[in-house]
Amino acid sequence: MSNSIEMMTAVGLLARYRRKSLSPVEVTRAILDRIERVNPRVNAYCLVDRDAALKMAKASERRWRAGKPAGRLDGVPLGIKDLMLTRGWPTLRGSKTIDPNQPWDEDAPVIARLREAGAVFLGKTTTPEFGWKGLTDSALCGVTRNPWNLGMTAGGSSGGASAALAAGLGPLMTGSDGGGSIRIPCGFTGVYGIKPTFGRVPSYPASPFGTVSHIGPMTRSVADSALMLTVMAQPDWRDWYALPADGADYGKGLDQGVKGLRIGFSPDLGYARVDPEIAQSVAAGAKLFQKLGAKVEQVDPGAGTSIFKDSHDYFSVHWYAGAANLLARFTPAQRAMVDPGLVEIAEAGNRVTLLDYLAAVKRREELGMAMNKFHERFDLLLTPSLPIAAFTAGQETPTGSGMKRWTEWTPFTYPFNLTRQPAAAVPCGLTKAGLPIGLQLVGPLHGEAVVLRASRAFERERPFAMPKMG
Numbered sequence: 001m002s003n004s005i006e007m008m009t010a011v012g013l014l015a016r017y018r019r020k021s022l023s024p025v026e027v028t029r030a031i032l033d034r035i036e037r038v039n040p041r042v043n044a045y046c047l048v049d050r051d052a053a054l055k056m057a058k059a060s061e062r063r064w065r066a067g068k069p070a071g072r073l074d075g076v077p078l079g080i081k082d083l084m085l086t087r088g089w090p091t092l093r094g095s096k097t098i099d100p101n102q103p104w105d106e107d108a109p110v111i112a113r114l115r116e117a118g119a120v121f122l123g124k125t126t127t128p129e130f131g132w133k134g135l136t137d138s139a140l141c142g143v144t145r146n147p148w149n150l151g152m153t154a155g156g157s158s159g160g161a162s163a164a165l166a167a168g169l170g171p172l173m174t175g176s177d178g179g180g181s182i183r184i185p186c187g188f189t190g191v192y193g194i195k196p197t198f199g200r201v202p203s204y205p206a207s208p209f210g211t212v213s214h215i216g217p218m219t220r221s222v223a224d225s226a227l228m229l230t231v232m233a234q235p236d237w238r239d240w241y242a243l244p245a246d247g248a249d250y251g252k253g254l255d256q257g258v259k260g261l262r263i264g265f266s267p268d269l270g271y272a273r274v275d276p277e278i279a280q281s282v283a284a285g286a287k288l289f290q291k292l293g294a295k296v297e298q299v300d301p302g303a304g305t306s307i308f309k310d311s312h313d314y315f316s317v318h319w320y321a322g323a324a325n326l327l328a329r330f331t332p333a334q335r336a337m338v339d340p341g342l343v344e345i346a347e348a349g350n351r352v353t354l355l356d357y358l359a360a361v362k363r364r365e366e367l368g369m370a371m372n373k374f375h376e377r378f379d380l381l382l383t384p385s386l387p388i389a390a391f392t393a394g395q396e397t398p399t400g401s402g403m404k405r406w407t408e409w410t411p412f413t414y415p416f417n418l419t420r421q422p423a424a425a426v427p428c429g430l431t432k433a434g435l436p437i438g439l440q441l442v443g444p445l446h447g448e449a450v451v452l453r454a455s456r457a458f459e460r461e462r463p464f465a466m467p468k469m470g
Helices: 010-019 024-042 050-065 110-114 159-166 183-189 221-230 276-291 311-327 342-351 354-377 449-460
Strands: 045-048 078-083 118-126 147-151 170-178 192-195 216-220 262-265 295-298 380-384 423-430 436-442
Touching: 024 045, 024 050, 024 078, 024 118, 024 295, 045 159, 050 118, 078 159, 110 170, 110 221, 118 159, 159 170, 159 183, 159 216, 170 192, 170 221, 170 436, 183 192, 183 380, 183 423, 192 221, 192 449, 216 221, 221 354, 221 449, 262 276, 262 354, 276 295, 276 380, 276 423, 276 436, 276 449, 380 449, 423 449, 436 449
Parallel strands: 078 118, 078 170, 262 295, 262 380
Antiparallel strands: 045 118, 170 216, 192 216, 192 423, 380 436, 423 436
16 A cells, blocks of 8 residues: 555554654645545545644644544544534535535534544545435535546445545545445445444434444554444444443454454355456455465355345335335425435335335344354355446446346345344455455454454455555
């Protein structure tokens, strides 16, 4: 990875701050200048507040000079997904329906914890309207593009965050993931992200899409995600789903390796169609884990059932019903401003009966139990992050695919929102066309540490590459 200030990791920046060989103000200015040059091409940020960022950086610089940093992230620049309440800035969620002229006087739990830790807030990153799809475009903010190829999508719904990371527009980003919204953009742009166990990172306000939605870190290195997650996972009374705080430091044990770990490798979850180039790269990743001392076995975690093949249908019931609930209070005028695709799935959600929903909940329970049983034998499940590489920006499905909805090309992500498990997207190579490929590591419930540890072992052997953007 480049040694330029803009591409340094948070861990690297903090080490330089401690040695007083680099200052938060110097770093923040360099990144803000790069945002000014590069963001018009990628559209990663929908709001940048130079004055506020430099004010935070100067306060951090004073603390470092006094030898009293505020917390684990003091002085590290950060981008915030524009679904998360941030004091002093509008949170428009990619939607024209939200009035920016209202009091913005509250931080979401994760933003409060990051502020307390001394992070420097750069601005808000782009998202599709209300984070409803696996791409990032909206009538409000336009199309977000992939730094590896500006004609291609950066994924979504945390696509602004992933594009910012890959383009050197900040080392730390907040992401949310209701059906793959951290792992999809990380897979398409070659950066790292982890969706923790549901409830590990407190969330408020609750997602309109319910208990499939998780919050997690997105970074350019595994160690940065471990550091960021340690901060993000602190308690907050506003989330009544939140797990009890356990005080975990996710940086501890990160370099213990994978020797002796039992990894089940599923190239297709028993049914998914995967581009041969991606399948080959992920299979090579499985062999690398074996070389590093893990016990790798090819498996079908849903063998003898249709639990994974059917998961698209019962995930859609959850997702579409959430969309219907979201739009239920909208006036006709507001509804006319909403992304037509979101309106379509909300209409489908309106047709879901209570019995349909309860049947989908039952199938979700069955999938969760199947994965609990799977993890009695295996510490981790390894799959592709995505079955395809990034495609044309500004469209929901690849040209000529015959697909209608984004969930049709994301078979490896949403099942593990249903099961609430931790799952990470790890860069594992490039296609011949120069687009990133990702593998996914899924851990047992509450198994973030083992997911991070295995991710770090892979990263040490295959350091993550970033695109070259001037």
